[in-house]
Amino acid sequence: MTAGTPIPGSGDEAIRLAEERAAATRARNLPQFTDMPIPGDTANLREGANLNDALLAVLPLVGVWRGEGEVVYPTIDGPFRFGQQITFAHDGRPFLIYEARSWLLNEAGEVIRPAARESGFWRxxxxxxxxxxxxxxxxxxxxxxxxxxxxxxxxxxxxxxIRTATAKDVTSSHRLYGIVNNGDLAYVEERAMVGQPRQPHTSAHLMRVVG
Structure with missing residues (x-):
């Protein structure tokens, strides 16, 4: 290995890879309405309102992430592949705005139909x-x-x-999110529902596309 070449897995290599990714994502952000009388949401730390100090513990999540995952449970025929986009944005206040949109994929990776959606806030x-x-x-x-x-x-x-009268009988959930070594976002979720004990349900590996 020549002098000055980053060692795989080293801090220098991680910084280099982060810079490569940022070259493609740093100029992208959420669609903006310039006539809003209040600060818009931003998923790019370089644009929009300053990040509130209360959000420093979740700063690495700010952005838009897209990739694929797998859903499995004893009550379905899966496992099934799905595509997903997750957005973590803010408007300068001490919370993250969260949205996840998913779509089912066939074995060839083609989109079958829209799937689960969820939205909320991290505080x-x-x-x-x-x-x-x-x-x-x-x-x-x-x-x-x-x-x-x-x-x-x-x-x-x-x-x-809390469930509506027509919702599945979901009783508990456990989630683990992490930025993995190459800077991507990965998560796993365990869920107890429809009479089953809590067990693995969904997992995904997502790449940054904004921020």
Whole structure:
């Protein structure tokens, strides 16, 4: 290996890879309405409102992430592949705006149809606790509590689950998010529902496309 060549897995190599990714994503942001009388949402730390100091513990998440995952459960015929886009944005206040949109894929990677959607807020607190409120298109509302487990990983557990009369019988969920070595976002979720004990349900690996 020649002098000055970054060693794979080293800090220098991670910085180089981050710069390569940023060259393609740093100029992108959410669509903006310039006539809004209040600050717009931004998923790019270089643009829009300054990041609130309360969000420093979740700063690495700010952006738009897109990739693929897998959904599995004893009550479905899967596992099934899905595509997903997750947005973490802010408007200068001490919370993140969260949205996830998914679509089912066939074995060839072609889109079959839209799938699950969820939206909500991540609310870091002074004691490092993070409150997460999520609403699902399926009629489920979840309240999570969690904390960073290191600078680039976050773990959450449901404290309460509310369901409409037509929603599935979801009773609890556990999620783990992390920025992996190459700078991508990965997560795993375990879920207890429809009479089954809590077990793996979804996982995904997403690449940054904005921010």
């Amino acid at each position: 870091p607190q002074p004691d490092d606790t993070i409150e997460v409120l999520l609403t699902h298109n399926t009629g489920v509302v979840e309240m999570y509590y969690g904390k960073p487990i290191k600078q680039t990983a976050w773990e959450f557990e449901t404290d309460a689950v």
